[in-house]
Amino acid sequence: MSEEVTYADLEFQDSSKRKNIHELDTVGIKVYTTLKIEMGNLNKLQNFNEELQRNISLQLIHNMNNSKRIMDLSNTLQEIATKLCRELYKRESRHKCKPCPKTWMWHEDSCYILIDNYETWQESVMFCSAQNASLLTIKNKSVLEFIKSKRLRGYWLGLSDKKHLRTYQNVDETIISSNWLTGNRNAVNDMMYCGYIDTGYIYYADCTSRMKFICEKLADPVKIESTLMSEMPDGKYS
Structure with missing residues (x-):
């Protein structure tokens, strides 16, 4: 009788072990699945971050190109204004575009x-x-x-x-x-x-x-507005 009890106990223990192993396997599968999902999310986040950085870099390059164009245009306008002012100064030494004090x-x-x-x-x-x-x-x-x-x-x-x-x-x-x-x-x-x-x-x-x-x-830099706006429609100069 005691042997039957011992055998039953062993069967019960084996059953418990199998149940625990099954539960561990289930937990392991859930952990693996969760990690796989999180790794996928992390990869997506990294890809998004890389794409964002690329877009920012492209935008910075675009802005730098625009800044250079603006600077080049500004320099060109300054050169034109200076040349025009020199011609106006030759005609009238007191012309308001002159980048010097009045009596200089x-x-x-x-x-x-x-x-x-x-x-x-x-x-x-x-x-x-x-x-x-x-x-x-x-x-x-x-x-x-x-x-x-x-x-x-x-x-x-x-x-x-x-x-x-x-x-x-x-x-x-x-x-x-x-x-x-x-x-x-x-x-x-x-x-x-x-x-x-x-x-x-x-x-x-x-x-x-x-x-x-x-x-x-x-001399001070020639003021663009005082030069480009100095010639009147009738050909006279202000």
Whole structure:
């Protein structure tokens, strides 16, 4: 009788084991199925993310191309406005498109003004500095020809001061000179000599002597609207 009970117990245990194994298999299948679904979702999400990044990259490239086109167009308009303004300036030196203050002359990228007050060299430097400008320097052929055309007589230049009096030199030689001032000098006295232009030559005199002078500074960009809108329908200029 006890053996039958033992056998029944064993059958019951085997049945329980099979049931547990079946349940584990079912759970395993569910976990596998869930993981497979989640992996599929993850792959879809990754694909979506990659597609989104591609679209963003394409949009950025498109925006950069548009920005470059806009910049190129802006530069072209600026060049046209500048050329037109130069023509208008030749006809009327006080034309409102001029990128220089009212009483200043315009040449290439710079503005110039002749000051007929008599000042020491140092006072001339200080006056120009107050106008956000500096004493005239002649560093290229174009500026040289522009200045020669003015036939200036007795104007201080932005040449470095000297401790010894120098003989005069032809103004044409100055564009290859290393003597042009690179910064304002604060300690110029009556023992030093400064350069000035007189017609086609450069001379030196005591820096405390009083002469006229000419200032220069960078011109502002030409305003497109003040140039392109300046010509009236009847051919006259505002």
